[in-house]
């Protein structure tokens with residue numbers, strides 16, 4: 133491989149798409165005195181709810197906070213068991229732990245990385261909640277997961293951190309359970325620096341979440357007739373989104389159509405460029421009723437370990453192509469969970485394979501013309517190099 137020629141491009145895995153519009157939005161807030169619970173977060177919530185087609189949206193300080201709030205507001209607590217896929221961001225499982233409940237890790241499908249409905253169906257004992265995670269943006273089989281949830285009387289909380297605008301049967305992720313939780317971390321589909329939001333069609337549940345993200349106050353600032361006077365009727369956190377974040381988020385929402393079109397086009401170009409690479413499997417952008425949000429393109433290496441992922445990643449790096457891994461371990465095999473619950477390798481074979489043998493390739497709106505083709509040929513050269 134010719135590194136000198138390859139170094140002609142530098143393509144990070146992800147990059148926040150910010151320009152003068154975000155800077156102006158931030159300065160608009162910083163020029164005033166309302167920095168929290170003001171008009172920007174209220175407007176952001178209604179604009180985001182409209183985007184997803186949900187009746188209500190509650191902004192939060194992160195997706196992790198939103199996931200925690202969803203379970204907490206639903207009364208999930210000690211003694212409850214909550215199904216979580218073994219392959220996800222650790223935040224999904226941590227939200228269960230925050231509530232003192234027990235995560236029940238379910239293995240995932242080899243073709244999509246989504247919670248395997250058959251494995252979920254086989255879980256014994258009662259589940260109080262199920263947390264489908266739309267892996268890299270492709271929605272889970274919500275018909276089958278919904279049927280299992282109904283059998284248990286369990287609530288469904290979707291982790292939509294990478295699934296903004298992904299659809300199941302024409303309906304958007306975030307409207308397919310009691311609640312959906314989204315992330316606005318810098319390299320997600322859009323950013324508020326840090327931030328998250330919870331969507332729901334249930335007005336009472338949305339209100340329960342709203343109270344618990346702000347100390348459990350009985351009334352918001354806007355609802356107070358006497359300034360500074362309130363009662364506290366429940367336990368609550370401080371998980372609010374600030375006004376700068378909300379103003380940046382509104383600007384990003386206005387650009388989101390363009391971001392999403394670029395992702396879809398980049399995904400299609402990169403998938404086409406990789407079509408001849410028999411050594412890898414590209415995770416699909418559609419399956420049955422599911423349509424992906426194209427967070428990234430996941431290249432899956434053979435299960436027999438015949439290709440060394442580290443070697444592929446390092447030759448991509450020297451070609452200037454940034455990659456990521458989703459995620460570096462099956463969650464139950466992270467030290468915290470292993471030590472707490474005594475889990476052993478081999479219990480979640482598909483999740484463990486994906487943790488070891490997939491590479492996430494960039495398709496974000498930061499790609500320049502020709503980048504997708506460049507990444508495709510860099511992958512071809514990297515694979516050829518591992519064959520010696």
Ligand SMILES: *Cc1c(COP(=O)(O)O)cnc(C)c1O
Nearest residue numbers: 194195196221223293315316317
């Ligand atoms: C990024 C991510 C989270 C955490 O989001 P934060 O906003 O950083 O808290 C949770 N779940 C998944 C699937 C993610 O990708």
